[in-house]
Amino acid sequence: MTILDEIIAEKVKEVQVLKETYVSENQDRLEKVDSIFDSFQKSKTMNIIAEIKRASPSKGDIHLHVNPAEQAKRYAELGANAISVLTDETFFKGSMDDLKEVRAAVSLPILCKDFIIDEIQIDRAKAFGANIILLIVAALSKHRMKQLYNYATSLGLDVLVEVHDEIELEAAIELNAKIIGINNRNLKTFKVDLTTTERLAKLVVDKNILLIGESGIKEEKDVERMEQAGVKGILVGETLMRSTDLAAIFNQLKTPFKSMVKR
Numbered sequence: 665m666t667i668l669d670e671i672i673a674e675k676v677k678e679v680q681v682l683k684e685t686y687v688s689e690n691q692d693r694l695e696k697v698d699s700i701f702d703s704f705q706k707s708k709t710m711n712i713i714a715e716i717k718r719a720s721p722s723k724g725d726i727h728l729h730v731n732p733a734e735q736a737k738r739y740a741e742l743g744a745n746a747i748s749v750l751t752d753e754t755f756f757k758g759s760m761d762d763l764k765e766v767r768a769a770v771s772l773p774i775l776c777k778d779f780i781i782d783e784i785q786i787d788r789a790k791a792f793g794a795n796i797i798l799l800i801v802a803a804l805s806k807h808r809m810k811q812l813y814n815y816a817t818s819l820g821l822d823v824l825v826e827v828h829d830e831i832e833l834e835a836a837i838e839l840n841a842k843i844i845g846i847n848n849r850n851l852k853t854f855k856v857d858l859t860t861t862e863r864l865a866k867l868v869v870d871k872n873i874l875l876i877g878e879s880g881i882k883e884e885k886d887v888e889r890m891e892q893a894g895v896k897g898i899l900v901g902e903t904l905m906r907s908t909d910l911a912a913i914f915n916q917l918k919t920p921f922k923s924m925v926k927r
């Protein structure tokens with residue numbers, strides 16, 4: 665059983681409870697923010713999706729007692745283009761309240777980084793202020809993926825479709841996903857390898873697909889590799905959460921795009 669299998673088994677239970685208990689929230693207070701699809705494609709510097717990540721299965725506790733609103737405000741001041749909030753409680757020690765607090769603190773697009781298997785989680789993500797949801801190809805059948813993708817986009821949400829290998833990438837392209845996240849973390853071994861993005865990005869010939877490089881990005885040379893691979897945005901969690909000098913890290917990550925990229 666992989667960690668993803670364990671997480672999804674837990675999500676099945678969570679969704680059952682959610683269906684019995686969740687009362688839809690009033691969404692009138694929610695701000696409209698622009699889709700990351702256009703803004704990231706047009707940007708002249710690397711787009712940063714800065715993550716609120718208290719803990720993880722691979723690293724244990726990272727920054728357990730972070731104040732999500734303060735951290736998100738700091739990310740925004742330093743030039744983050746979107747905020748990712750890990751909302752899973754069991755494996756990442758996050759919560760939907762973290763997302764709600766971040767929504768109240770910043771006006772950037774927010775990614776609800778969770779393991780979505782049901783429409784009710786999408787409803788809740790939107791109600792708590794998310795603008796983007798994550799769908800993980802490895803966690804869903806093609807049929808279910810399409811249903812959830814169509815449902816989220818019908819609500820006006822962006823969808824980050826996450827892949828780890830060639831077969832998952834093919835499924836994401838078949839789905840007509842506009843935003844594809846290539847995750848460098850192998851969910852079986854937890855090994856992080858940036859060549860995953862370099863290898864898979866080459867296979868994405870459609871320049872209209874927005875590519876995001878996810879996991880294991882720490883410093884300027886990693887960003888250069890992502891840019892050379894043709895990635896327009898990077899999702900960064902642990903490096904930011906452990907940093908004692910966020911300004912210096914942002915300075916390294918937020919590099920201007922050079923002209924020659926491989927895709």
Ligand SMILES: O=C(O)c1ccccc1NCC(=O)[C@H](O)[C@H](O)COP(=O)(O)O
Nearest residue numbers: 720721722878879880881899900901902
């Ligand atoms: O981070 C983990 O250990 C993990 C384990 C199993 C499933 C997902 C996991 N992480 C979620 C993410 O995708 C990352 O939080 C995100 O890409 C940022 O990664 P990093 O910058 O390496 O913290």
